[in-house]
Amino acid sequence: MGMPMNWRSSVGAAALVASLSGIGAADASVVIGGTRVVYPEKEREVTVKLTNEGDRPSLVQAWVDDGNANALPDESKVPFTLTPPLFRLDPKKGQSLRLIYTKEPLAQDKETLYWLNVLDVPPQATDDPDTPNLLQLAFRSRIKLFFRPAALQGVADESAEKVTWNFAPKADGGYALQAKNPTPYHVTFTKLTVKSGGATWINDKGGMVKPGATEQFNVGNVPSLPAGPIEVDYTFLNDYGAGIEGKYAPKKTH
Numbered sequence: 001m002g003m004p005m006n007w008r009s010s011v012g013a014a015a016l017v018a019s020l021s022g023i024g025a026a027d028a029s030v031v032i033g034g035t036r037v038v039y040p041e042k043e044r045e046v047t048v049k050l051t052n053e054g055d056r057p058s059l060v061q062a063w064v065d066d067g068n069a070n071a072l073p074d075e076s077k078v079p080f081t082l083t084p085p086l087f088r089l090d091p092k093k094g095q096s097l098r099l100i101y102t103k104e105p106l107a108q109d110k111e112t113l114y115w116l117n118v119l120d121v122p123p124q125a126t127d128d129p130d131t132p133n134l135l136q137l138a139f140r141s142r143i144k145l146f147f148r149p150a151a152l153q154g155v156a157d158e159s160a161e162k163v164t165w166n167f168a169p170k171a172d173g174g175y176a177l178q179a180k181n182p183t184p185y186h187v188t189f190t191k192l193t194v195k196s197g198g199a200t201w202i203n204d205k206g207g208m209v210k211p212g213a214t215e216q217f218n219v220g221n222v223p224s225l226p227a228g229p230i231e232v233d234y235t236f237l238n239d240y241g242a243g244i245e246g247k248y249a250p251k252k253t254h
Helices: 005-021
Strands: 030-032 036-040 044-050 058-066 082-083 086-089 095-102 112-121 139-148 164-169 175-181 187-196 200-203 205-208 214-217 230-236 244-246
Touching: 030 112, 030 139, 036 044, 036 095, 044 058, 058 082, 058 095, 086 095, 139 164, 205 214
Parallel strands: 036 139
Antiparallel strands: 030 044, 044 095, 058 086, 058 112, 082 095, 112 139, 164 175, 175 214, 187 200, 187 205, 187 230, 230 244
């Protein structure tokens, strides 16, 4: 199905505006079927389902970036092809994106993180030349794409329980909860509750800990190192984006 010229001529500008202004996906009609994508190395391709839940057709542009959220589609150098990269999606209809790994060498001892972008460009409200120009908003959704080498040891959904925790000094004073991830997988936490010596601290913003990395999480005012053991109740996201609860009790701090 052909696309109107007013869509074609504006998609590049819309991509630029959405990229540089950080326009979010809260009001987007085109919805991605999932909050993350895992690409196992041995898979020939991975498909991602998109659905237009709105009442008007949209022009959709999709691309992958390597972490630079401001990079335009033709500036991203990634080891994937994505088809179709540009298409019309009618209301209440769906479209599958085919993601194919191009076999360029990537790290084999850990996951590599990329990002899948979906730009939703609705049609202009009017073609009437007598109507003043209106700002055409585009809505971008951006989700994590994990490339997972076949040789990795362990199970991704068991990685959170292998993360170790302790309190560590912050650069600006006080202490933060610190996570060390010894696994080759990315671990994303959505909520952390820390208990020690009758006190409780909470972080409900969460964050991600990269493979083999250490990451600090702010849990509020912790002016001094808590005495005695601590317990960490956490919620992490599995491969399907579902929240899974767990508990960790580090050894007593000496």
